[in-house]
Amino acid sequence: MEKDTVVNIIEKDRCTGCSACHDICSVNAIEMCEDEVGFLRPHIITDKCVNCGKCVDICPVINRIKENSTKPKIYAARANDNVRRNSSSGGVFSLLAEIIFEKGGCVFGAYFDEDMTLKHGIAYDEHTLEKMRGSKYVQSNMCDIYKAVRNKIKENEWVLFVGTPCQVAALNLFLKNIDTSRLITVDILCHGVPSQKMLKRYIKEKSSGKNTIDIQFRDKEFGWRADYIKIVFDDGTSYVENVHSDEYVKGFLKNVILRKCCHNCSFSDFPRQGDISIGDFWGIDTVDMGENDGKGTSIIVSNSEKGKELVEILKKKCLSFKEEDVEPLLLPNRFKALYKENPNRDRFMREFAKSESYCASVNKVLSVNDSKEKEQKIKYDVGLVSNFYAGNFGGSLTQLALYNFLRENGNTVLMIEHPEESPSKPITKTLEKIYLKNPYPKKDICKTYGTKWQMSELNDVCNTFVVGSDQLFQAELFRLLGEFTSLDWVDDNKKKIAYAASFGHKKLYIDRDVLKNMKYGISRFDSFSVREEDAIDICKQNFGIDVAWVMDPVFLCDKKVYEDLASNVKREHSEPYIASYILDPTREKRDIIKFVEEKRGLKAEVYSELGYSDEYIAPLEGLNVVQLKIEERLKSIMECDFFVTDSFHGTCFALIMGKPFISIVNTARGASRFYSIGHKLNVMDRIVESFDDVKQRYGQLKEMDYTKVTNRIRDEVDFSKKWLLEQLNRKTLDKITDRDYLRRILSLQSKKIDELEMKLQNVCNVARTDNILNYVTDIYSYLNVLNNIKERVGIVISVKDTSGLLYNNSIDTYMKKIGNTYNLVGKHWRSYVMLSVNGVLLYEKMNDDGESIEYKQNIGLHCVEVFSSIFKHENTARIMIDGVDYAVNRRGLNIVVFDTQNFKVIDSVVFDTHATGIPCYHLSDDKKVK
Ligand SMILES: Cc1cc2nc3c(=O)[nH]c(=O)nc-3n(C[C@H](O)[C@H](O)[C@H](O)COP(=O)(O)OP(=O)(O)OC[C@H]3O[C@@H](n4cnc5c(N)ncnc54)[C@H](O)[C@@H]3O)c2cc1C
Ligand code: SF4
Ligand code: SF4
Ligand code: SF4
Known part of the structure; x- marks a missing residue:
């Protein structure tokens, strides 16, 4: 029977990787393993698990201690310049550590070990603390730290713990039943975290084989604005790049590389988790310009009684400390759960999982946007x-x-x-x-x-x-x-x-x-x-x-161009060999290569097209098939003893490199170019059509006199170069034709249409306040408006009775635009629910067996519940926002749209996708009907 562990209960995308479940399991049945993009996730060793349920009780995503203030005081603080130089922000962390050291206590914070792995660890003095200073934009490993903190508390020591809000929430649960009067918890304002695998790959790509000894994500060496990332290598050199150009910080700030749960993080909301919260005071200029000296100002939030006491002590240690009368939710800083992910986030994750390069993956997904911007x-x-x-x-x-x-x-x-x-x-x-x-x-x-x-x-x-x-x-x-x-x-x-x-x-x-x-x-x-x-x-x-x-x-290029490209290749051959480039492998081509191997007494190295599957190259079985990049192929042809190919360009390169070769006509890709070059350069004897050809002609094919061929190539190339250069030098038409003129007018018109479309979208966006939705009765238009406003609203859908026989592919296309992934076409009597908030799909399910679906999601202080049941069961749609049911509850797609700022319902509607004309009933209409 499947055991009731946290892994069975928590959804994969909601796990924060805090590792508290790992630490609580007394029989070591939980390992934290990297997923395909490097995020740590718990894995249960079923043989060891005794089904005690402790991992479920400790998980901060499932449980929460909520004792702190929901309206805490906010302060702006600055430590002295020396402290701030080495801190990411106003240096408050160092001052807090000072307070704890004065009491003889210890500090838990994040530091990089020699392997550049970020871990939480312990510091008793300034020297060890040094490594903890500064923000590290990656998720720190917390395995065994909760236990270590518990031990120190049990030993009656003063402890300061600093970490992300989810880590602090997990620690609070871990220490639920022990006296924590000597523990001070600090959560940092947290944008979200990338995985260590991403950071390590990135560092590797920037280090060119050197050893990395330090990394500063916000280095202040180049000015107090701290907008440079710096990686320091052991040979004294370093990599420095502006945070707006660097691939890592760009990916971080543009919400491409963060853990999924970070985009809906209820730990960022009030009440906060730590006794105090600290962060960079973003937007200080708009709140209190006098508190910004350009060298870093911290924001401090005192969440608990202990936090208030600390604030009193901190005041005396700071260069400046001031209470600010500000509504935190109006600050650009993170005090809310929902944080939009970059539309290219998932694409990045897919790219990164299959690619070897971090930078290439991030550039790939950001370049489309970036290039559109510039x-x-x-x-x-x-x-x-x-x-x-x-x-x-x-x-x-x-x-x-x-x-x-x-x-x-x-x-x-x-x-x-x-x-x-x-x-x-x-x-x-x-x-x-x-x-x-x-x-x-x-x-x-x-x-x-x-x-x-x-x-x-x-x-x-x-x-x-x-x-x-x-x-x-x-x-x-x-x-x-x-x-x-x-x-x-x-x-x-x-x-x-x-x-x-x-x-x-x-x-x-x-x-x-x-x-x-x-x-x-x-x-x-x-x-x-x-x-x-x-x-x-x-x-x-x-x-x-x-x-x-x-x-x-x-x-057209000199051979030297290819030699230069090949000079980048480290791969060497210790013995003479035959090279073979086979685009379309067949048994007959394999036999030809084997025949040549036998005749020349040499082994062949064979490559097919870049990235072809094993299945495709299976006919080459028994040969030494290798995967080579372009420069390596050039070197392979350049240094081989003999060359066999079925590629037109393979033939060209054999001729350029002056190699004896056999070129097997590739009819599938067009034979004409083989004969064309064969005739032009008078090398038709090298062009074969079958294994029989090779056997009959091999005696003539063995070696090759290139003197005549080279002269022919030179003559032909001279003509070709001359032709191209002459065309380039020809004068262009020096007037605007009617066509060009019209094309320009059309371009201007099309830009205007784009602008109008934008305006129209903006009008649709106003729907949230104007309730345009209330007047839309056609399902396509309705879904279209939802698509335009989806990034500002919550959308909840529940099917009652059936999604219906009139749910067609066009509706499916519109549904996909608002986030749906299941195809409901022809899915008679399937319960279905969907919850999307600000364009992010938080939950979706369709039950093939017709069983009802019930789902509940807390979003900050609010709660959304949805229930879908088909005709044969309870035949009900329920959509509850903060305990009130807003569903029209009629057959078809019941949709409730709400404002994510205040959770007020903007519209509630049902489209009966089983009745002719797909009639629509808004909540008010429906009441009239009743
Ligand atoms: C992943 C991450 C996201 C952040 N997002 C925001 C944000 O959205 N808004 C904002 O204002 N500030 C953000 N910060 C900055 C953070 O708020 C500052 O580090 C904090 O204000 C401390 O600044 P300081 O100058 O007082 O101390 P510093 O000397 O900079 O001390 C940093 C403290 O943070 C801890 N720490 C550093 N990296 C990590 C990590 N990866 N995981 C857990 N603990 C860590 C260290 O142990 C140390 O205790 C982020 C930092 C990190 C690491
Ligand atoms: S149920 Fe208990 S034994 Fe099993 S993994 Fe969870 S904590 Fe460990
Ligand atoms: S305790 Fe932490 S790591 Fe374990 S499942 Fe919950 S969120 Fe994930
Ligand atoms: S954003 Fe939330 S879930 Fe992500 S690391 Fe920060 S506190 Fe944890």
Whole structure:
């Protein structure tokens, strides 16, 4: 039978990780284990558990001692400059410690050990206290600390405990039955906590292999404003960054990396947990400007009698100490439970759980917002339009080669990727995954746009647009990338060049409508060149244009560029080897590699496409298959004895590196480019179609004379370079065409529409006070208004009887917008409840077996209860706010909307999603009906 432990009772997202349950368990049946993003959570060792229930009684999320004042006094305090220099705020913590030391007592606070793990520990003197000073923006490990505090109290010592409010709440429960007259508890105003795993990864990424000895999250060395983070290394160097740019503090302040429970933390509310609360006096200027000398002012809240006595002693120790007449809830500081999480928080957690890099994960989720905030200020000669992020060896190097070539020839280049509205979402910021080191400077990477038409603002940023090579005109990829390579978003008076475009196959297999768009786009290009010979005909027949036949961009770069990239690789080969890059593994290709291994008496190292699954590469079984990043692949080809590939770009790099090779024609990805390059460089003998080909021709394939090939490559490359440079130097149209003029007008109109939409949203937001909801009777409009105001209100939903046969996919789409995650379409007779507060989904459940659902949630001093029961059971919907039932209680979706400032009900409605027309009954209407 499942035991009644805290883990069975508490919801995962509500656990604070305080570890009190770990300390209370007398049989050591609770371990604190890291979850996938590093937050500590209790884990029950069932064999040891004796089912005593103590862990349930100690959990501060389930129980609470609420004796402190609900309207405490607030003070502004400043210690002297020496103390404040080493403290994060006004230095009150150090003064409190001084008081305890004077009594011969000890202080419990948080400090970093040599491993940079944050733990709570004990200090008896100034020296040990030193390490506890300063805010550490990470959750401290509290295992065994509650027991240690209890021991000290039992030994009759004076104890000062400082921690987050949830830690203090847990300590209060832990010491419930013993005399705590010599204990002083202090809770810090707490924004929330990231996990130690996040901090450690971040430190590792900033330390470049050095040992870290200290970290200051708010360093005052660079000024009293303390807006720098500083990591100190053992070789005397340090990393220093402004808190608004640093990835860790940014993630912390923007509510991306905090523990889930921190976004609804009732410990932050009144009554507070500690005898006193201390924090940074944010907003002191608006309350009492005279108390801000720019060096740190603490806010002190005296919550208990003991707290009041302490305040009297503190007064005498401070440089300045003043009672402030202020309503704490009006301060920007944290005195309330609800704290909105960043909309990208969950995305960050998913990224971080699967990625190796903290900084990349945080940048990935913040960059979309950040880049939207900043205007593109720098101007560029060329906007290079491509899928340069794609996790594809050849595709990535194609764009990098073009970028390098353009820059070598004196151009500034902005890398532009496809918009978010495209069928295939942009894979922003994955460069770290495919390269050992991101080869592009940050400033040369354009922000990601929402729509193709928003990209037209780049007309004011770039002089010329070049569409990078590879299959960007292959019909399916063209469609998946939102058709952005057609450059229809670029003005007439901007130069448009396609370099080495590829259609993938020797014929254009394309949907008629997509072809129309491609035709229109291509007709506007100033210059168009293709990579494959047969693409010359494609262009003539479909688009009526004559085009140039040029080399793939990877040939435009000097070999040295690739050697430099490969020089970052530490991986070495001790013996000669065969390298093999197989994009699409098959048994036949494996046999070819095995054959070459046997013939040359060497082992092959084989790699497939970046990030392919084990299942995909299974046909290569029995070979030495390795995972390599782009630079490592280049080195592998560069240093191998022989190369086998089924990749077009693999073939290109064998030619660039001057290696003997076999190129297996890959019909699945388009055979034409293999034959094209084979003919162009006169290396058709290297291009094989089958294992039989290899067996018959191996004698000729063994070695390779590169003298002729190199000359041919040089001639072709010279022509290609010349062609591109000539196009870049051609004059642009020096006038505004009607199309450009209209495009600009449309852009202005579309901005105006955006502004109007914003205004409309604001009008909808007023709904909370104007009760617009009372007048809305259509379910779609109602849910739409809820979506617009959801971040300011509480929404409670309960199904009575059935969610109904008219609950359709459109309603589901609107419901999803307000936070619902279950799909109720076709879910006849399922009880269902949902509670969302200020846009945060606090609870949701649907019972497949039709059983009723009952849920209760305390939010600060208020309480929300919801009950849902279907026709076959109690057939009731109940939605109680502070003990009063507001549900209309009719069949369908019963919805109650309340103001989260004062918990007053704004509207109560039911939509009968089982009756024709989905009739709506507001609470008042319903009363009339009764
Ligand atoms: C995670 C975190 C979130 C914070 N959020 C806010 C906020 O929202 N608003 C605000 O005004 N101030 C916030 N602070 C700052 C905090 O209020 C100040 O640390 C406090 O005012 C003490 O300042 P001081 O100058 O008196 O002492 P300091 O010398 O800075 O002493 C810091 C004290 O806090 C304890 N401490 C430090 N880090 C932690 C930790 N991670 N867990 C538990 N205890 C810790 C130390 O043991 C020490 O006792 C936060 C601090 C932390 C650690
Ligand atoms: S029920 Fe008792 S024995 Fe079991 S884990 Fe909880 S505290 Fe330990
Ligand atoms: S006691 Fe603390 S760690 Fe244990 S379940 Fe409760 S909140 Fe989580
Ligand atoms: S915000 Fe609340 S739950 Fe999170 S660490 Fe702070 S006190 Fe604990």
